[in-house]
Amino acid sequence: METILVLAHTENDGSLAKSAREALHAAATLHKSLADSKLLVGLIGENIQAAANSIAASPVTKYFGVTGAEFCQSRYATDAAAAEAVFKAAQATVVVAPATSRWARVLPGVAQRLGGRADTHVTGVAVADGKISVSRWYYRQRMEGVLTRTPRPWILGIDPGSQTACDCGAGTATVEMVPVNLTDANKRTTVVGIREPKADAQTIRPDAQLLFVTGAGWTKKQADGQTHLPEAEKLILGFLKASRASLGSSKSLVDLGGEGQAVLPFLSHLNQVGQTGATPRHAKGLSTCCHGEEPHTVGWRFIGERRAISLDPNCGWARGKADVLYVADAFAVIAKVNELLAAGGTP
Amino acid sequence: MSTAYQIVVCGSIVPDPLQTLEPVASPTGPALKNEMMLPAVLDPWAGHALYEAANLAKNQPGSKVWLVSLGPKAKLQQVMMTVAQKVPFELVALDGSASGFTDATETAAALADAIAAIPGLDKSKLLVFGGWESASRGAGATLQIVGERLGIVDQFQGVDQLTVNADGSLEILERIEGGKHQVSKCAGAPALLGWATGNLPEPKNNPQVGMVNMRTVMPALQKAKPTKLAGEGLSFASVALPKQLRETQIVKDKSPDGIAKEIVEWIKK
Numbered sequence: 001m002e003t004i005l006v007l008a009h010t011e012n013d014g015s016l017a018k019s020a021r022e023a024l025h026a027a028a029t030l031h032k033s034l035a036d037s038k039l040l041v042g043l044i045g046e047n048i049q050a051a052a053n054s055i056a057a058s059p060v061t062k063y064f065g066v067t068g069a070e071f072c073q074s075r076y077a078t079d080a081a082a083a084e085a086v087f088k089a090a091q092a093t094v095v096v097a098p099a100t101s102r103w104a105r106v107l108p109g110v111a112q113r114l115g116g117r118a119d120t121h122v123t124g125v126a127v128a129d130g131k132i133s134v135s136r137w138y139y140r141q142r143m144e145g146v147l148t149r150t151p152r153p154w155i156l157g158i159d160p161g162s163q164t165a166c167d168c169g170a171g172t173a174t175v176e177m178v179p180v181n182l183t184d185a186n187k188r189t190t191v192v193g194i195r196e197p198k199a200d201a202q203t204i205r206p207d208a209q210l211l212f213v214t215g216a217g218w219t220k221k222q223a224d225g226q227t228h229l230p231e232a233e234k235l236i237l238g239f240l241k242a243s244r245a246s247l248g249s250s251k252s253l254v255d256l257g258g259e260g261q262a263v264l265p266f267l268s269h270l271n272q273v274g275q276t277g278a279t280p281r282h283a284k285g286l287s288t289c290c291h292g293e294e295p296h297t298v299g300w301r302f303i304g305e306r307r308a309i310s311l312d313p314n315c316g317w318a319r320g321k322a323d324v325l326y327v328a329d330a331f332a333v334i335a336k337v338n339e340l341l342a343a344g345g346t347p
Numbered sequence: 348m349s350t351a352y353q354i355v356v357c358g359s360i361v362p363d364p365l366q367t368l369e370p371v372a373s374p375t376g377p378a379l380k381n382e383m384m385l386p387a388v389l390d391p392w393a394g395h396a397l398y399e400a401a402n403l404a405k406n407q408p409g410s411k412v413w414l415v416s417l418g419p420k421a422k423l424q425q426v427m428m429t430v431a432q433k434v435p436f437e438l439v440a441l442d443g444s445a446s447g448f449t450d451a452t453e454t455a456a457a458l459a460d461a462i463a464a465i466p467g468l469d470k471s472k473l474l475v476f477g478g479w480e481s482a483s484r485g486a487g488a489t490l491q492i493v494g495e496r497l498g499i500v501d502q503f504q505g506v507d508q509l510t511v512n513a514d515g516s517l518e519i520l521e522r523i524e525g526g527k528h529q530v531s532k533c534a535g536a537p538a539l540l541g542w543a544t545g546n547l548p549e550p551k552n553n554p555q556v557g558m559v560n561m562r563t564v565m566p567a568l569q570k571a572k573p574t575k576l577a578g579e580g581l582s583f584a585s586v587a588l589p590k591q592l593r594e595t596q597i598v599k600d601k602s603p604d605g606i607a608k609e610i611v612e613w614i615k616k
Contacts, residue, residue, distance in 0.1 A: 074529060076491075076502040101523040105504045108451065108488035112495040117452055117580070120486045133584055138447045139362070140482050143370050143588050145377065145448070150580040188534040189501050195520065196527040204526025210614060243614060255548075269507070269544035270526045275364045275482065276391045276544070286610065306593070307613065309606070313597055320592045326606045327599045336607030344611070 002037045004030055005092035007083060009102055010045030016054055019098035019160035026125045026163050027096040028059060033127035040064065042086035046072035049175060056171030064089050065175040070182055074102040077186040083110045089178045092153055094132065099157035107155050116153035123162040141279050141298040161281035203240055203247035204270055210245040211282040211303055213273060216252040217289025219263045222331065233264055235334045242341035246282065248273035248299060250290055273299030288330040290317045297321045309333055350515050351409030352536060353469060354400040355462050357477035357493060358393025359445045360418045360426045364482065370586040376578060377448045377586040387422050389430050392478025396542035398550060399509065400476050401434030407511065412436040415461050417454060418445035420571050427564050432557035433550045438567040439465065443574030447483030448583065453576045455492035462497060470537050479504045479541030494539040501533045504541040
């Protein structure tokens, strides 16, 4: 009999993020398919009652909580101690957690403490013949594996955006508080702040409908034999402003910036998608001036509808990977797109 | 105040990202077709960790860098011929599988044992580095388990910047959601950092550095401990390439105005 624990942390405002509700959905799926299983929730944060109440109508039978100012911080030592304490109180065999940056940092270490195993970047869970199996990708999203494990506890980090969010209703949850004894050794690290671009300069928008991918072609010589970097910058930023898209970039384009060349200064490695970058999840993707073959295209593995603009009709980035390939000059097309978006308002 | 660190970088080899990869079934589980024939490179994020380690060692006199690497000995030797020319380090080699289908817990156990066995290791000066994820298993789990086994509870993942403050404390920037960085201050070593890209370009090859490194690399490879990763309790039901191939509609001979209109309609849909 499996005891399934959903382990989540609250946000700064005490709420549960969508990724936590996705983990709850995955856990509830397992619970439904496994006879005699139990579904529990463990919440960690400065205050967790509101979060517990927000999912009180779920099939969860018991709630555990660790609260206090020390658990507001996203810090390995205190998060690991709290997760370990909740796990022991719940006596779980399977832990399902959202693979947020906070939990991704700590869950494998917690599995080690508990003598269990952790699988991260899980994109699917299933039950067959009474056995749990999970799906995840290998070699940077180039092949998908389905695996199962016998050791317990088994900790599953669910990739945000890969599941439907649980829409279970609110109510009043009774939470059993779990004490955690922290020592000075747990507090050697202090979170001192968050560094982010100014609101109007933030180009990474995980919740955007559209991913706009820019390739190195934007920095190359154009038909007149000259590069047009200021124009490229104006067009790309103009498009982002008008469309509210999230900006992704090929590695080659980001690396140019890292080498100190004065190209598209708003791009950083955080924008990078693909082999050594992110593989974000958006409903739509529009790539411009990208080139390359299969290995480079993993950046939009999890993008729904895909369109590309390229001067090369045989571009490996687009053929077989995009739904529509426009063989055209991206400078001219995006300039016109910006005009139309400005005239018609933000989508 | 300058602190001399003992910086241990965990990093292995992966198939060159430009290679076509195809999974096959082997007697021991999933593997890559012609795996031993595929050209290999140092795992990209582990490479960034190595370059950051070397840069830190250069700026903190008395510091030393080790590279602890688990992989097939012959492939490790090939990759080290290039990597050894980049920055100074001492290699600790483990002869075993570098496959993405091995278990992170078993890999971490082998790495942690190898680190603990480094002669003269002083935990109060220890910084464990590595890539926050590999380009093979991509789990982002191995380093945390290594840290736990070594008793290090100041751990950071997705690190893009490390600054040693005048008082010996460490300021660390970690990637978090939404293109932001979390800034943390840690009292000092021991600590574990899983690096993302960092800020340093790949160093140019330096034959002199290579010659110095190879004096220790070759002996390290010769005495590389055979390491078996059994995958206890782990079984794969399938490993497959995505079958989704899209029927791409090629739109030629359409004016920029016409394309723009179509794209705007699509975005707004």
